Amino acid sequence: MTSLKVCLPFCAALVCSAFSTGFAAVEPVTKGYQLSPLEAYLIETFAEEQVRTFINTGNSTLFDHPKVFYVRSGSLARELKSSPKSFQKKYLDQFVVLNSIINEVNGNHHQCKTIVSNPYMEITYTLSKEADHKRVSEITQGLRNGFYCKVSSVENPVIKLSDCIPIAQYKEIKMKEIEAGIRHFLSGKPSVDPNMPTYAMLAYTAVVSAKLLPKDSVCRETVSEEVSYTSAEMRLCNQEVSRLWENAGVNPRFDETMDSVQEQFQKDGIDTKLLSQAAGSLD
Numbered sequence: 001m002t003s004l005k006v007c008l009p010f011c012a013a014l015v016c017s018a019f020s021t022g023f024a025a026v027e028p029v030t031k032g033y034q035l036s037p038l039e040a041y042l043i044e045t046f047a048e049e050q051v052r053t054f055i056n057t058g059n060s061t062l063f064d065h066p067k068v069f070y071v072r073s074g075s076l077a078r079e080l081k082s083s084p085k086s087f088q089k090k091y092l093d094q095f096v097v098l099n100s101i102i103n104e105v106n107g108n109h110h111q112c113k114t115i116v117s118n119p120y121m122e123i124t125y126t127l128s129k130e131a132d133h134k135r136v137s138e139i140t141q142g143l144r145n146g147f148y149c150k151v152s153s154v155e156n157p158v159i160k161l162s163d164c165i166p167i168a169q170y171k172e173i174k175m176k177e178i179e180a181g182i183r184h185f186l187s188g189k190p191s192v193d194p195n196m197p198t199y200a201m202l203a204y205t206a207v208v209s210a211k212l213l214p215k216d217s218v219c220r221e222t223v224s225e226e227v228s229y230t231s232a233e234m235r236l237c238n239q240e241v242s243r244l245w246e247n248a249g250v251n252p253r254f255d256e257t258m259d260s261v262q263e264q265f266q267k268d269g270i271d272t273k274l275l276s277q278a279a280g281s282l283d
Contacts (some may be wrong), residue, residue, distance in 0.1 A: 009076035013266040026233035031269040032187040033207070041223045042206035042241065045234040047178040050202075051171050052231070055097060062178060065194040066095070068148070073114050075160065077121035082154045090153045091159075098123070099167065102139060107134045112145075121157045125149060128163045135166040153243050178202075188269035201247065209241045212253060 035043070056072030069091065076098075080087045101122070104113040108129075114123040125147055127136055139145050146167030149170040153160035165173075181199040184191055193199070213219055219237040222229060248254040265272050 005133060015090070017160045018212060022206070027096045032189075033203075033265060033268045033270060035207075036188065036210060038213075038220060038223050039206050039210045040047055041229065042209055042219065042237070043182050043203065044175075044229070045241075046176045046206060047182070048231065049238045050178060050232045053165060053176045055099075055171060060096075061198055062195055063174075069096045071096045071098050073098065073116050073121070073123060075114040076123070077119050077157075080121060080154070080156055080159065081119040082122075083156070092154055094146065094153065095150050096161070097146070097148050097167065098161070099144060100233075102141055102143065102145045105139055105141045109139050112139060112141075119157075121159065123159045123161060125164045126152075126162045128165050131165045132169045135169055139166070182206075184238070184269065184272065185225045186268075188271070190271070195273045195282035200271075201278040204261060204275055205241075205245070208257055211257050211261070212244060212251065213240070 016070045050060050050062050054063050054068075064072070066107075079090075100114045102112050102125075106112065110127045112125045114125075115121075117122070121156035147161070148163045148167060148170035149161035150161065152162040178199070181193060181195055182203045184193070185196060185203050208232065209219075218233075218240055222233050222237060228234070228264045244251075262272055262275065
């Protein structure tokens with residue numbers, strides 16, 4: 001099982017690459033691994049960290065399939081001016097996450113606009129019918145607002161974005177998607193999802209971590225004392241798990257625990273080859 005030793009830096013990076021209602025109950029399955037409350041909480045914190053990191057920095061492989069572009073309005077303006085044809089080929093009908101100053105908001109908050117001055121460009125947003133009404137009403141002219149949108153039209157110097165939802169709503173949707181992918185891996189059911197190796201490694205990291213966290217762990221305390229979890233509590237837990245993996249080399253139980261978790265997954269009918277695929281991506 002030594003091939004998975006390479007996952008140590010990989011797992012730490014996933015956790016560090018850093019809505020909360022508590023992790024949904026796992027439905028009984030005929031095969032697969034059943035999560036403990038602590039393991040389920042760790043998975044939720046990993047999902048939150050992956051989404052938060054992408055929204056803040058654009059870094060996370062879990063947004064490559066399907067591709068979501070992390071963009072800034074100034075960079076978009078420069079790309080469009082440099083090569084309108086290349087810009088259209090790259091972005092048209094694709095999805096973007098954009099956090100920018102809103103210069104205009106219409107009366108019902110379902111359309112708004114960002115204006116970039118140098119080089120000049122207009123970005124128009126049309127909100128989706130599925131957009132959360134409360135969050136839409138909080139869009140404020142003159143302040144920075146984040147959206148997840150489809151690039152529907154490019155006619156220099158105007159970029160039209162459609163099907164937009166507020167970034168907080170997108171974060172909730174994406175977290176549920178990641179959690180569902182991890183649960184699918186642990187169910188032992190086959191999948192063609194290209195993100196599955198990363199889901200597998202996140203699941204593996206959660207289970208190994210839960211077995212090695214100390215009794216006075218902040219993660220354990222949160223699970224035992226809270227019904228729902230704040231983003232701040234999840235970040236503290238992620239930091240603790242990151243330190244755990246960063247110091248794996250001085251923990252005599254680490255290798256044994258990693259191997260035992262992999263063996264347990266195999267007994268539960270889970271495809272552990274996905275773990276090797278995730279680790280191999282580092283080579």
